[in-house]
Amino acid sequence: xxxxxxxxxxxxxxxxxxxxxxxxxxxxxxxxxxxxxxxxxxxxxxxxxxxxxxxxxxxxxxxxxxxxxxxxxxxxxxxxxxxxxxxxxxxxxxxxxxxxxxxxxxxxxxxxxxxxxxxxxxxxxxxxxxxxxxxxxxxxxxxxxxxxxxxxxxxxxxxxxxxxxxxxxxxxxxxxxxxxxxxxxxxxxxxxxxxxxxxxxxxxxxxxxxxxxxxxxxxxxxxxxxxxxxxxxxxxxxxxxxxxxxxxxxxxxxxxxxxxxxxxxxxxxxxxxxxxxxxxxxxxxxxxxxxxxxxxxxxxxxxxxxxxxxxxxxxxxxxxxxxxxxxxxxxxxxxxxxxxxxxxxxxxxxxxxxxxxxxxxxxxxxxxxxxxxxxxxxxxxxxxxxxxxxxxxxxxxxxxxxxxxxxxx
RNA sequence: GGAGGGGUGGCAGAGCGGUCGAAUGCGGCGGUCUCGAAAACCGUUUCGGGCCGUUAGGUCCGACGAGGGUUCAAAUCCCUCCCCCUCCGCCA
Numbered sequence: 001x002x003x004x005x006x007x008x009x010x011x012x013x014x015x016x017x018x019x020x021x022x023x024x025x026x027x028x029x030x031x032x033x034x035x036x037x038x039x040x041x042x043x044x045x046x047x048x049x050x051x052x053x054x055x056x057x058x059x060x061x062x063x064x065x066x067x068x069x070x071x072x073x074x075x076x077x078x079x080x081x082x083x084x085x086x087x088x089x090x091x092x093x094x095x096x097x098x099x100x101x102x103x104x105x106x107x108x109x110x111x112x113x114x115x116x117x118x119x120x121x122x123x124x125x126x127x128x129x130x131x132x133x134x135x136x137x138x139x140x141x142x143x144x145x146x147x148x149x150x151x152x153x154x155x156x157x158x159x160x161x162x163x164x165x166x167x168x169x170x171x172x173x174x175x176x177x178x179x180x181x182x183x184x185x186x187x188x189x190x191x192x193x194x195x196x197x198x199x200x201x202x203x204x205x206x207x208x209x210x211x212x213x214x215x216x217x218x219x220x221x222x223x224x225x226x227x228x229x230x231x232x233x234x235x236x237x238x239x240x241x242x243x244x245x246x247x248x249x250x251x252x253x254x255x256x257x258x259x260x261x262x263x264x265x266x267x268x269x270x271x272x273x274x275x276x277x278x279x280x281x282x283x284x285x286x287x288x289x290x291x292x293x294x295x296x297x298x299x300x301x302x303x304x305x306x307x308x309x310x311x312x313x314x315x316x317x318x319x320x321x322x323x324x325x326x327x328x329x330x331x332x333x334x335x336x337x338x339x340x341x342x343x344x345x346x347x348x349x350x351x352x353x354x355x356x357x358x359x360x361x362x363x364x365x366x367x368x369x370x371x372x373x374x375x376x377x378x379x380x381x382x383x384x385x386x387x388x389x390x391x392x393x394x395x396x397x398x399x400x401x402x403x404x405x406x407x408x409x
Numbered sequence: 410g411g412a413g414g415g416g417u418g419g420c421a422g423a424g425c426g427g428u429c430g431a432a433u434g435c436g437g438c439g440g441u442c443u444c445g446a447a448a449a450c451c452g453u454u455u456c457g458g459g460c461c462g463u464u465a466g467g468u469c470c471g472a473c474g475a476g477g478g479u480u481c482a483a484a485u486c487c488c489u490c491c492c493c494c495u496c497c498g499c500c501a
Contacts, residue, residue: 037459038459038460041458041459041460041470042459042460042469042470044459044470045458045459045460045469045470045471046469046470048469048470048471049469049470051481051482052427052482053427053481053482054427054428055427055428056427056481057427057481057482061481062481063481064481065481065482066481068481069480069481069482228419359456
């Protein structure tokens, strides 16, 4: 949620920034609800003050108190409605974008920052991951439905090596490795901003009122919810490894072949809690780490700066790292890192204490280290004419075999 | 799954219809004392919000696991839910 007092103090600047996310009207409505709320509050507080009494009331006082109560109940009912509307708007007004996020509302409005590595001239028709790896989508569909994959044999080992490689590198950079829960309470989903807006993309366990997380970001961010951190323990940097679950509700018909877009995949995620004055540099640092990992693997990629209107509600700025996929003849997203400043921290109520004693929300950031998609990029980019692919040597020590086997197992 | 106990300030722990945002102890912070420190003593020490004020601050409201109810009035009484602890059973 946004800082309503800051917004109230400088409404024009906030409105202009939010307009770039297409949320100017919601912002206006929020300010209006805020005004109504603040008109009502003093009246209620005054009545509550009158209601207070030490000791037993006299009959005359009792009569007076009963009339105060009636008046109070009417105003409180009114306030309840106003507050509900205020809260509803506060839930949906997004974090205003950083000035350095480009204008625009679509994927195409993203600005390319750089390209690294040359896509290889293969000189033959490239095979995709289904032809190169031991991946069984048919049985996945039989057992779990569309968009579920079995990875077998060497493919399974190589995928695991990839996660182990990423965790190893992150631990070397001071990240704490975490195996988090993947089922979380509603308040964790709400606090991280996936609810109420992304409800349709979440798997929900109705019987136990739990949600399956679409990224370990949720459990990592919520780990410190309702906590007061000490300034000197920041930044806290975590590297979570977990399976991720997504309904992909808006993606019908998109990326339907293979395991490029599935309901269940695995991911190593970076998550940082830091001081507000450090979040920009932390964001650049997360991007640098993503580049380093993909660079070590030798995958050709580009970096894009996502347009303001294409950002999620929480992010003020987002970089995507896109790998070259020979069969698609284009760059596709493999990692993404966002600075969510104090937006998540406010919702989750994660604060820290300054030297002078003041409590304020921390800043939070997230970034993908690797996902199964990186494996697909490895397969496609390092394949040979015979239908096998070579594996980056850095993965060998983590249990990947030197050569991938050809064709499904 | 069964039986019992409990959730109050940074921690421990009282309070069990009004004078309680809350005794007391510990811890923290400031001070006195001291060459310095310890001890002792004095003071201070929750969070959120509204309004007033340029600031310093003032003032009022709310919060005793969460939500609802009773009452003029709830930490205190009633209901529902959540969480924690102990024992037993079950599973790993």
